[in-house]
Amino acid sequence: xxxxxxxxxxxxxxxxxxxxxxxxxxVLRLLILVAIVAVVLYPLFWMVGTSMKSxxxxxxNLGLLPERFTPGNYTAGWSNFDVSFGRxxxxxxxxxxxxxxxxxxxxxxxxxxxxxxxxxxxxxxxxVMIGTLLLPQHVLIVPQYILFRTLGLxxxxxxxxxxxxxxxxxxxxxFVFLMVQFMRGVPRELDEAARIDGAGPYGIFRxxxxxxxxxxxxxxxxxxxxxxxxxFFRQLVFLSQLEDYTVPVALTLFIDSxxxxxxxxxxxxxxxxxxxxxxxxxxFQRMLVEGINTSGIKG
Amino acid sequence: xxxxTAPDPTRRGPGSARAHTDRRGPGRFRHSEGLAGYVFLSxxxxxxxxxxxxxxLLSLYLSFTNYDILTxxxxxxxxxxxxxxxxxxxxxxxxxxxxxxxxxxxxxxxxKLAAALGVALLLNRAWRGVGLFRGxxxxxxxxxxxxxxxxxxxxMFNRDGAFNSLLSLFGIQGKPWVNDPDWALETxxxxxxxxxxxxxxxxxxxxxxxxxxxxxxASVDGAGRFRQFRNVTLPMLSPVIFFNLVLETINGFQGxxxxxxxxxxxxxxxxxxxxxxxNLYITGFTELDMGYASAxxxxxxxxxxxxxxxxxxxxxxxxxxxxxxxx
Numbered sequence: 001x002x003x004x005x006x007x008x009x010x011x012x013x014x015x016x017x018x019x020x021x022x023x024x025x026x027v028l029r030l031l032i033l034v035a036i037v038a039v040v041l042y043p044l045f046w047m048v049g050t051s052m053k054s055x056x057x058x059x060x061n062l063g064l065l066p067e068r069f070t071p072g073n074y075t076a077g078w079s080n081f082d083v084s085f086g087r088x089x090x091x092x093x094x095x096x097x098x099x100x101x102x103x104x105x106x107x108x109x110x111x112x113x114x115x116x117x118x119x120x121x122x123x124x125x126x127x128v129m130i131g132t133l134l135l136p137q138h139v140l141i142v143p144q145y146i147l148f149r150t151l152g153l154x155x156x157x158x159x160x161x162x163x164x165x166x167x168x169x170x171x172x173x174x175f176v177f178l179m180v181q182f183m184r185g186v187p188r189e190l191d192e193a194a195r196i197d198g199a200g201p202y203g204i205f206r207x208x209x210x211x212x213x214x215x216x217x218x219x220x221x222x223x224x225x226x227x228x229x230x231x232f233f234r235q236l237v238f239l240s241q242l243e244d245y246t247v248p249v250a251l252t253l254f255i256d257s258x259x260x261x262x263x264x265x266x267x268x269x270x271x272x273x274x275x276x277x278x279x280x281x282x283x284f285q286r287m288l289v290e291g292i293n294t295s296g297i298k299g
Numbered sequence: 300x301x302x303x304t305a306p307d308p309t310r311r312g313p314g315s316a317r318a319h320t321d322r323r324g325p326g327r328f329r330h331s332e333g334l335a336g337y338v339f340l341s342x343x344x345x346x347x348x349x350x351x352x353x354x355x356l357l358s359l360y361l362s363f364t365n366y367d368i369l370t371x372x373x374x375x376x377x378x379x380x381x382x383x384x385x386x387x388x389x390x391x392x393x394x395x396x397x398x399x400x401x402x403x404x405x406x407x408x409x410x411k412l413a414a415a416l417g418v419a420l421l422l423n424r425a426w427r428g429v430g431l432f433r434g435x436x437x438x439x440x441x442x443x444x445x446x447x448x449x450x451x452x453x454x455m456f457n458r459d460g461a462f463n464s465l466l467s468l469f470g471i472q473g474k475p476w477v478n479d480p481d482w483a484l485e486t487x488x489x490x491x492x493x494x495x496x497x498x499x500x501x502x503x504x505x506x507x508x509x510x511x512x513x514x515x516x517a518s519v520d521g522a523g524r525f526r527q528f529r530n531v532t533l534p535m536l537s538p539v540i541f542f543n544l545v546l547e548t549i550n551g552f553q554g555x556x557x558x559x560x561x562x563x564x565x566x567x568x569x570x571x572x573x574x575x576x577x578n579l580y581i582t583g584f585t586e587l588d589m590g591y592a593s594a595x596x597x598x599x600x601x602x603x604x605x606x607x608x609x610x611x612x613x614x615x616x617x618x619x620x621x622x623x624x625x626x
Contacts, residue, residue, distance in 0.1 A: 032421060043452070046461045062467070109342055114340075125340065129343070139600045140354070142596045143593070146361065146589060149368065166346060171350060202335065232556045252564075273445065273447045
């Protein structure tokens, strides 16, 4: 594989046999990494800093930190529209939490069938499920909008139904796949033992698979929450009344009012809207990173 | 969370309550398992039919009509291939959107993957703090798709934004990049590249799989760092590169939120950020031209399927599977 060419470029590591990877100077490498972290995180610090600057400072103070902290942006942003941001946050939280419940339940049921039960056409359905992994939501939105509108659910009494119904029907194939992979790791001997004790498919699900699938459920719940909380496209399409708006849709109202005075409040509400995701990140960082490793799901 | 019903605290033998009443022979069990399979599968099956397959077929039909969401189905007019004809021959803004999307994906995706691989290589050799760095680099991937971050981004590249204040340190007079048709899409590319953390995590996992012996053998053979990278790292990593490339390309085609926020839903300035999905949204949900939008959605789906197929058929020429790995 490697052509033998003797060169002066000897491995720079001190003792190549003991080091895991031969590499350059560790201090230099660390400095480079810290510099990249600074560049990567700069926008986030700038966002928080700007959210606490007065309108005048936003234009004139180019530094990261405000000279005078102006928490007023937060109160101004909170009640910037006819409906308070508290309402938008409640709406977002409700949609996200119900999505978590829906995805958890429905994907778990489907995954159990795929991973453990033998039934006709299982292979076919599994292939179809994998196929829907590649189906872009932007392609689905037009047909789904037509469907839900025809059913009178768009802008209906409870406008969140079009957002939530698919989530209770295991349409997020990513999570089904993730759970199938997880359940395949649960030893089949446990099933056998339960079967000898007389448990049927339902008993095995209830007493073996459900309790043991907790880690997969937690991963699904975290990703469901973050994705739904951040999701914009579906919520933009299906929500039309101001009081029904979720946080992302409400944030775009700030863009409409292009006046410079809205920048501070807009940043304040942007910071608040990212806070739940950030807290999830802090709490579950390792799990999130492991999650993309095992399933390759997008960020 | 809070989804799992707590497992039986006493940890009895599973299903022991039913052990005496429900004992069955193996034959009957198989039969009931087949039934149970469909019981457990039913929500997914209903979803597949109800909110995926049937609506998709309906929209396929509607793509041959002039459906505009307001007219009832009974009065919808069959227009044959008119929507597709219009798309391919008579709609310059459609082709413009295709160009914008391809430009975006062709530039942003390779740069994002290069950044991801570069940082992963740096991190892979670090011996401490890998977890912390990995987490910090991953954070933008979690936040970057949101409206909030798109808002921040647009302001950062605006006249009074952080980017221009950085330039002014070097005495360069900046401009409102997001309002400039020549630069608006580039700011969105930078936003996409900024989210290199997700593919980086996958690269990092791939790098951990490369056997150390290969590097040792290579360095014994006198291969320098660059040669080791070319002849050991790249081939060993090619399945992961392939995976990331397919995933990120498909994601790249679907960029919507940031373009919407930058242009306030118009695709401006001067259509420079008119991504395919944004054009689709405007056609279907602003102009209510649902028949035409359905046709666009179907062409989009086919395009993604074709591109994925092309990736997979060319993959065998450059993706290297070591003996143990491919199954």
